[in-house]
Amino acid sequence: GGPRALPADRHHGTGPDTAGHPPDHHAPGAAAGPPAPHTTPRDPHHAAAPRDPRTLAPASASAPLGNLRARLTSFVGREDDIEAIRRDLAGARLVTLLGPGGSGKTRLSQEAAETVGEAARDGVWLAELAPVDDPEAVPEAVLTAVGARETVLRGAGAEELRAVAERHDDPVVRLAEHCARRRMLLILDNCEHVVDAAARLVAELLARCPGLTVLATSREPLGVPGEVLRPVEPLPEPVALRLLADRGAAARPAFQADDDPDACAEICRRLDGLPLAIELAAARLRMLTPRQIADRLDDRFRLLTSGSRTALPRQQTLRAVVDWSWDLLDEDERDVLSRLSVFAGGCDLRAAEAVCGPTAFDALGQLVDKSLVQAAPSGGGEMRYRLLETVAEYAAQRLHEAGRRQAAQRAHLTYYRELARTTDPLLLGPEQRTAIERIEREYENLRTALRHAVAERDEQEALCLVLSLGWYWQMRDLRMEARHWSAETMALGPDPFSRPVRPAEPVWERCTSVPPPLTGELLAEARRGIHLIHVTCMDTELDTWQTPQAQDKLRIIGETYRPGLPQTCRAPGSAWFYAVLLTGDMERVREIFEASIRTCRSRPDFEWELAVCLGLRANITANRTDWAGDATRDADEALEIFRRLGDAWGTAEALSARGEVRERRGEYRAAAADYEEAIAQADRLGARAQTTVLTARLGTALLEAGDAERGEALLRHVVEQRDIAHNEAMPAARLFLAGWLSTTGRTAEAREHLRRLRKDFSAATFAVFDGFILGSEAWLDVVDGDHEEALAKTRRALERAEEPLTRVIVPHMRAVCLTLAATALAGVDGGSRARDAARCLGAADAALPSGHVPGYQERAARERAVAAVRAVLDGEQYAAAHAEGGGLTPEEAAALV
Template structure:
């Protein structure tokens, strides 16, 4: 369940820097629109449904004083939900941005801007690619995360924007209606500066100024540090455009060299570039001219022959006019040349214009890619080239000296191997070998040579698609001059609308128009040429003068549209030949049908050998040739069936497969094994595959549709059996469906295989399930299976297998949600109650409070509310409602109804309004009337959550009494885990009570021993964190460090990354307290850096910032401390709880006093005092308002001078009398010393002593009123 991005839950704990285990049981939070008032509670209560597994962090190092500890989840951070990260960077001048290589930013003075994290660099790259333009969040999310965005993508983007602003300056990235905009001129970005300089250099060369062109182009090319847009993972199109413009600039720069008479210097670079781009005719022409100008005419002629051969082999064409004219010139006797050629005008070479692919339009060209331009080169093709001497070398790895990927450099060893020039077209490389079909290939070549429309006709699985591609390449190789414009493949399988067929072919040809025109322009265009908007007419016009071979693959489901398109092209485009694959003829005049027959036995055996070795390394046909021959023969030589049989070799031997073909013949048949993405357009393929399955396979496939997120074999056997399918047969049937590509199998982290349906197949199977009338039965079996999984797993989450069961339930979470949803929809209260109560501890361990609330409230609504008046006492129940499967006995049903409402209540911590509502007051009263301390069910989960109601009633003393009863009851009943739980709960409660530390330490020790014996990793981390807090309060920092580090080990073992970050924050605080400030600061900054990239790190972020603020303040770095504090306050704003805002304001007042600022200090002090003296502070942070008195003392002397000295001394006396902490923290000790020094500066010793003594008799209210 996705959490709200703007909800904040905070619990401030007085007296300690809380670590990884304690759950606050007092919440003070605000939701949007909620009243800002405290909610009573007590820190330290580890209430599972409420905050199990939470780690408390401390506020700004104040520990038992001002800061206390703060615990909770900051899910979004006000004002755009920004996550605060790092020290804020003030705007201090313009910034330049580099995206031609690893993304960089630097100030005008050369100071680099730190850009930590790949996502942050990707965001800056996306913005810098379009400076000054507003980019929508959707565009930025797609740029940064591609096809795998995080669950809360909008929140993650806001956090990244916040980080980027802090790195660059707050005005660098503007929020606008359309999204975000980088406030920079294009010239501040190296890519756009490069394009401007390159364009100016080209104009200079065209104006007969090659010297200026060389200077401009050198400056432009020097901006490249590596592959363009290296930090933008999926934007290959823009990167390819930039690389193409780089090549254009390199050509122009070399032309300038030639114009300046530097042919000899240019030749090494030209040779390297031509090797990388053999079909770039303008580049090759430059090389020939350079050889000629260098007096190496013979080499130039030899080079021309090499070029001609490459172009003929790859393109089936002759060199273009420019190269041919240059060749003729080379054959004529050369005129006598001057030693220093005169400066002459030169036309800068543009994108390649010969038969090779043309360069795509770039971002600044202002001209769209022409229809005849080909797509950019594949990503595997090097985008950059060798290094001219006139501009920088390729980027290299500083550790190895090797060229950075994507740039060119010196070959590692041996001579350069010439690249095979690419033909025009879009046929992709095949991933498997092509076996046999020599006769078919020869026949197809002959058909294509004699006819303009050839259709490969045959059933699914016969190999039509593969034969069409291999045959097209074979025909072109045999007749290179027949189709000089290449072979182009148009895949029609993804389409479902006949009208989209022409557009699909245009897209395949790289000629689909993407220029955005206004409706007025389109109207004029249509009026001038009625066929302009007809894609079929555009296609015919495009192909009218081309000689090309067009492959139309999978025509059967769009047979009419495919036939019309083929007929139009054949009529209007005399140079076009069409090769189609289909399950039925196109029925177009002139069509030649070429049936695709099964493979003959020897070829089929070769195919089985090849595919079998790929499926099972070491497989050889020779080991059982008879069985393999039988398989091929009985499968009729169909390539797809043979490949499916080969895949079964992972499970069975060839003889086992052959022996089962009598009963499993259809097991190995399936429809077309297309690798197309899951789309509804696959329905025709699924229909065809469905027709080839037998009834048991269909039954299993239908029933698999009730799963969500896949299943394991056990669940599949439980749900898919019945109705003629024995549970023991399900495994084999699953294997059959996997072979037919109807089911996807993949290993899970637990080592088992999981099975899932592709989306389209799942929808199709669901429809078939409804048609068969089986939905109710299948969903019921699914519900029972996952209810039992959850019920069985619940006690196992509190022992040695805790992590494994967390992972198991995590894998099945979608199925568990689906089961719950169906139980609620069916109003099956017994099943729904059992599921929620079985899942509540899992939700607590993973901090899924919103999910726990949603489900518990929905399930609670299925039955009457047992806490509505009149409420009678609940009976003692030793058996839990989930100890047995439903149906529930009457008493167990009533108890389950009570417990599900306890789960809901403990999940409301972020909803202040709900907690303060009259309905909730009735709920709390009903809970207190039904339960009492020491009951069996109130010792166990989730009954133990009734303590939460006791806290909400405001009776903190009552909580300690009830916990004591629970401890005694657990000992009496022999509840070991429950005893450990309530002991660590009491330990945390006692940590805040004067004189409670000794008992707190004993409770933590006993709790830890039990949890370790039981193998509960979560419990061990909680107990260690609580004991560490006790030791920290005593000033035993060395021991506290040991406990926090040990707790971190347990948290990391459990995979609790957020808890680990909080523990590291607590450890940093202890390091600072014992004098290792620099180490502590480094650790805090590491926590902040790690928290930026982890959603679970949001809890640690505010605590780490506040701890860092106090350390910076104590160490005299006031300006840095202010920046950190303002950033925190800006991020959380008014959405933060009152107590948290009070702490921030008190810290800010202290910083203002340090810097001599005194605006309205008394009024601000009084406002902060109100915020830190609420009910919440009285319960969870009693020393917080007392420590605030020290700030008040400094305010009085700062505002009133000597006149304020008397009352300042009284406040110091009041603080010493009222404070309860044993060992004040570093910042409290400093503030105490400063307050006393300020008072003594205004008074003599005798006066100070009298005022101090008088202050010792004041109450907190009286002392606060002095300011």
């Protein structure tokens, strides 16, 4: 006849309220609604006093406790994340999974929760806060989720009802009493829009419920003491591909990611590995191929709109996911987030403050907390901030809609122009490595600034950026970058190398010594500098300089400057000599170097420039034994200066120059030592392009020195590299290796290397190598007995040998070609042209520069030719024909071939 509780009581603890009575009847399955007949639990506050909670038995294990529903799709990856969360939950009572919308926090939380075992023996309970609009309703929502609805008493008097109501009208109190004696895990999902209310509730529950552990998912921390944050990172590419393959097969049974792996990888990469975005993309596979999807990701918000009909509206399209986050931001946060979209590759705090304005510091911290900005330490010892591509695209649209894009892009351009301008001088000395790392870290932003300057046709800004990056491009062997941006900038202003020729006046300061705008002779020199950067990049297409128009431009460049001008002692003005060299005027080239070195010696502040000029002259002199001068002395002095200045890149270049000098003299062991030390210097800077060139030279020197095994291994190592397509190391290494293989009986492999060289580096791409390739192919034809084919290739090689740049770089190439011609002629028609072969040998000997030391392939070719000719001609006949050949002009010798 006493008061009786109706369903369902929410006020008892972890164990039964009296012996034999189960706890809250909703615990096993969290089912809402009335209880089964005759199972109404008692109200503990109107029953016999409960036993000591420490002696209470655990809840019944006849069925799993909690309200987690079975998942309808497979769970892909995240094994390490689950284990990390399990460890977090074992050591902390509040763990918050942080991540942007669509990163998979909800699913991960549920998968991880199922691994906690005895730590949540009274159940894992999921409270979904996404539908909760009013922060005040958070406690009631959690009460409902854990099955602890308010108790109603039947038959109780008014006083009793009033006492119960006063005691239990606070949902936080009811929830605390419900959880107080339970050992349970509570998942609070999607807290970001009610984060303050969620934080207050969690703090209260943790303080009053010692057996409670909370796993929250949110786009920002709850900020409760003791909270452990576990960022939910985007899926790494292999796992993202697995997810795309799994969901894609569900959308289109015939789909296999391996059918178009490149497109699938691009989809996963451009969608930042966000599971929701990948699943939305997979749904599109019903109508589009992976390549079609990848090609349309620039319009991803229109494309990715096919979410589950049963999902929350904000999870059905990619735009809705990001809209949800945007709507939770205040005005300053929206402004800063939208401005951050102009960066590429992230930014540091200084850049963010410069571009985003005075509110950047505070807003950036909030955006990081809300998982809209990713923050991670950078190589520069500072935090670096970046946007996921999806967030960046959304923010860029918002920036455009607000009419603020142009101002943000201008601020970005100004900041990175100054960064480039002030970093450029640091590339010349002890701070070189720091400067290189800074430019590498910010390179995508610098390219973005260049794109904006070109798009706005802002010649001044483009000039400053290209000139500031010119030496970096040189050091990193980024010829295609230098060529592209110099050409784009050239198109923005007048051509300084047009007729009538306007002679250059002396310019002692660097064009980047002051920020734009440049005026007068400084502006004129800046424009000339851009064109000279372009000239130096065109060594990969030397044929383009053979046209009458190109030759005329080279002559104008030569006439614009006079030897000894200060700007020609440093890059890019020093490239003037290269234009003169392309015209074949070697006497002028020698005059240029001598005058430049005199100018540098006259100025104590031109010490670095002096070292560069000495190193360049050593390189030229090493190949020109007909020039007066000491290449070794030049290289030694350049090396001493660079070492004193702490310039590792210059030190490596000077060592390389000395190594080449020693190689030309046959001092192969000493040359190898120089190359090895140069490699060590280049490695200090991470100068991989420089290192591969030096490694190819080292391999060749070792072959010549008799260390064949190590030399061949080094050349093979260079050949196996995959990212040096625009570097001379690869073709040089293939040529040297093919030559070595051909002289050691491995002609089939040698031919394969030359075939690959033809495929990857056509004559139009590396014209300077074409003569070498032809000569190597001709030698292989001789070895294989195809003398007619060898002769045809030798004729073409001779044509290449007469080109101006070839005569400068390889003055002995004509002699090499004539020797190859002799080997071919000696085998034609059973030796009938043996006399002509002897004449070619005589012409080859006459064409050799004084002091030339032949390499292993030259020696092999000559020995074979002499043996073949002497097998047909007697000593007197051979001597007569050889002497006759020595008197032939180059044209007559070529005609003989």
